[in-house]
Amino acid sequence: MSMIDEKDFQNKKIRPDTWKVIFKFAANYKKSYVKVLGGGMLAGLIDLAMSFMTMWAIDGFMAPGTTRHLPVFIAVIVAMQAVLCLTVLMIVRNSGYLEANLCADVRRAAFRKLQTMSFSYFDKTAVGYLISRLTNDMSRITEIISWTGIDLGWGVMAIISSLIAMFAVNFKLALITAASVPFLALVSIFFQKKILRYQRESRKYNSMITSGFNEGIASAQTTKTLVREELNNEDFFTVTGNMKRATMRAAMISAVYLPVASLIISVAIGFVLVKGGHDVLGSLLTVGQLNFFINIGNMMFEPIRNFAGIFAEFQSSQAAAERVVDVLTATSDITDTPEVTAKYGDSFKPARENWEPITGDVEFKNVSFCYKENEPVLKNFSLKVNAGENIALVGATGGGKSTIVNLVCRFYEPNAGELLIDGVNVQERSQLWLQSSLGYVLQTPHLFSGTIRENIRYGRLDATDGEVEEAAKTVGAHEFIMKLEKGYETEAGEGGNLMSTGQKQLISFARAILADPRIFVLDEATSSIDTESEMKIETAVETLLKNRTSFIIAHRLSTVRNADRILVIDDGEVVEQGSHKQLMKSKGRYFELYMNQFKSEQSAKSLAVT
């Protein structure tokens, strides 16, 4: 249940250029921003005006005991309150509008960007982190930007106008009251920072509790077989204990902060009372004015508290903002050149009318490739595959089999050398041109939430129900799908628990077949399917693969025997190639691998002979 922080984003200082990137999105909503700021200021002004109204009520009516001008008083107060209500309506609506739109826009930009990022990016950034950037981080950042406008406008206006008003009414009392401002500001910054820090800590523990429950439930079956229930409990109880401590700390710091601020204000009020009281007794000050000063101390505190809050909030969100900006400004290792995009269109708006039909010749020309610097996987690798040829790749794990097919799919690009499809360097055509003609089936099948039917249809969006079922029949998935209570309408995502890995592999197989690709890539696609079922698919697949270029990676050698050409890959090189028969005859590496499967049997037999 341990949790690692993203290492690179631990910034504590507010950096304006980070926020600039996000504020650019706000440019589309300038009007709302102006309304929110302006509305906030207006509200601040009215709040102050209300203190003057109280003063007027006391000094103008109550003290002299007259009702002259009362209608004017009533008219002013009604007008002011009406404006205030409308202002509140406006600023809350606009802030909400800003938040919803900013968040949706930023999220869209990030999502779109991620659709174009190359795989090397995903290798470097764990998917779990990316998800939390697009969900929590973005919600948080846009919320801050949208709602601080109100506080900012209101606070600035409240402080400035209060100060002006105070000094206008009585200079000495104003000085006393204003003297409390720096103390309040210091105390506020100190506490707000602390509060946010502990809140952040408790948020962290909270997400650990969530993943604790997640893991506790997802691992339940494994946990039972390992009898680890009690140890799991211990781990979990530690986290909930930490959570309790962190939350308590945040709450208790708030419980100190407000009383301390109140005490500072009450000191100021005390001085005002002593000085002002004497003045009232000496008729130098009216009762209304004294009351005004007593109330304004409290009024000044709110904006100060807000400013400190805003400051602390921006500071504690700096890391989140950087994570968001990192996605927004990322650049892909693989991009189509402007010329290519002009002719072929991009991934979102393909210009299919300009696409050449793909035949499926694949050629590696002196290709070198590495995932990490100085750890080459392929060195000067060359390979020519004719359209329609079925290629099987065998060899030990880590030899480079998956890399070869990743390059064919253009998930990565060679560091040196070139990859030709139909005799043309892939970089001269768009990524989508190639990838639209691929059928790719993975060892760990990924299904989307939605029905089984929708999942198969992902291969070709305009396929009819009949075509979907035809594809399922081809791979032998139809029978088990029909046995499910809801058949093709069974939910595949969360409810996918009902299906075994082998069955999910079959569905992703059907999806690829429906796509009717020119180039097929099967990466351990049938490892969890039992042999008899696999045989059934194999005959079907054999007919399917005819006339299509295909690359098959498999550990079970029986799967690869029928390939036109088997490549034995070791350390990034083709050490042997040929048909199954040829390779068995030459008694080289393939023979060794193949015979390895029977090692024990052979030794048993030879023992029996001697």
Add this chain to the structure above:
Amino acid sequence: MKNDNFKAVLRYTKGFRLPIFLSFLLLGAELIISFVSPLLMSVTIDSVLGSKPLGTPWYFSWLIYAVGGVETIRRNIWIMAAVIFALQLILGLVRYIRAKCNNSAGEGVIKTLRDTLYAHIQRLPYAYHAGAQTGDIVQRATNDMETIRRFFTTMMLELVRTILMLLVGIFVMFSLNVPLTLITLVLVVPVALTSILFFDKISRLTNDQEQAEGRLFTVIQENLTGTRVVRAFGRQAFEMEKFDGKNEENRHRTMTVTRSFATLWATLDAICAVEIGAIMIVGILLCVNGRLTIGEFTAFTSYVFLFFWPIRGFGRALNHFSRTLVAAGRIEEVFSAKEEEDLDRGLTPDLSGDIRFENVCFAYDTVPVLKDLSMTIPGGATVAFLGGTGSGKSSVSLLLQRLYDIQSGVITIGGVDIRQVGKTYLRNRIGIVLQEPFLYSKSILQNIGIKCREPVPEEVRAAAVSASIHDDIISFEDGYDTVVGERGVTLSGGQKQRVAIARALMGESDVLIFDDSLSAVDTKTDAAIREALSARRRNVTTIIISHRITTLMEADKIFVLRDGHVIEEGSHEELMTTGGLYRRTYDIQNAVGEEGSEAS
């Protein structure tokens, strides 16, 4: 039903009732001080600075006499300032202690509830988890839990505060001025009503919005975890469209929620404005007629604000209370599932003897899996199972650990019926490696040594070497300290399986079961692991389930299952001569007779 939920909420407070009660008491004290403070100002204005006789409420006058009477104060106004300061200090202390009481109670209640729920889930039987909707339970354990937490830490206090406030406020205000009190109270009703009505609507809208957001997050998550699939089919535009649909829905719903909030706040502000206006105007009229003093007027303007915040929030608090009841109901549903029994009760016999299945019948729910299965697995031997999907081979391993109970027949180990053996003991002595093993989000070292509190690195390393995963591990940047899982390194299927095998090799077992746990490992590694296993084996009964003939063939005995029956059994050589399913599978996988025999 609602009543039961209420009882459940009450039950959660067990062990924390004293601090909760204390926090209510302190809250009352807090409110009394808050209401008395404005009176100080009122007296100062009317009797100290003005010349009105002390007409303040009787319960307040003693305070004035206690500090020396009006005359003394008039000469030393600082006394008043000191009293104000002292009151604030007391108020601060009371608040602090109250916060301590109610936070420690609230967080304590939640910690206890979280812990019991987690422990309960751990103790639920295997069958429950096999059929459970993980997301739904997690939702209950987190979101519903958070609802309850917020109730205990803030909302409960809000409710109590509003009620106490009305009691204290009415008492203080009536003793000051009746007409103004009536005005204040009359307007409490529309505020409370608006707040209650709106919050019902808003919580519904918020709920809709949260669901829309959930759907959006699912799209994001699935897109990012399935990047390869998206790219391989060139579905970026389709994904973008899918995203846009959900994103727009969420954008729209978020705005609907804030629009409601805006209306609510503006409405409440409007009522509040009417209230303030009314108090000012009526106050002026009363004062001019001599029925209200200026000091009392200032006190009332303070009370309006004291009153309004809690009453504005009353709807939210009340609404939250009903949501808490629903949340408690949902959590109680999880609690109502029955925990596994007989974990630690039962015999602890030697389990290295023969394992016998006699006429065993077993069904998942209603789907029969094993039908009258009888077989004997010799103690200390290595046996293998072959069979298609649904043949029942995995059930055999689950039954041996008593993760499920059989419907009829008997399973014995060394002559002892396993139903009499304690489950914990049984599971500790029988190791299983599942087909899709779960790795915990811990370091690899901790994962392999998961059964121990403090795994010994040397033992872990030895197990890793046997499972042929050691070389992979040291190739990672952080070696054995590499964290796996969602937020760490993603292991390949084969690597996961081998870590799980290493995990099973830690400690002593009488029986080891490999349930298709080598499917994602290449043949060479597969062979290496089996070799290492047989070197380690010391009288351990080993059961291997696989589709791969090479993995099975060196077993002492092989069982071929179909439809819950043993259809073939014997050694590799025997089964090869019989010519059944085993032979067929072998032929498919190995084309023996051509190259194979040629080579030898």
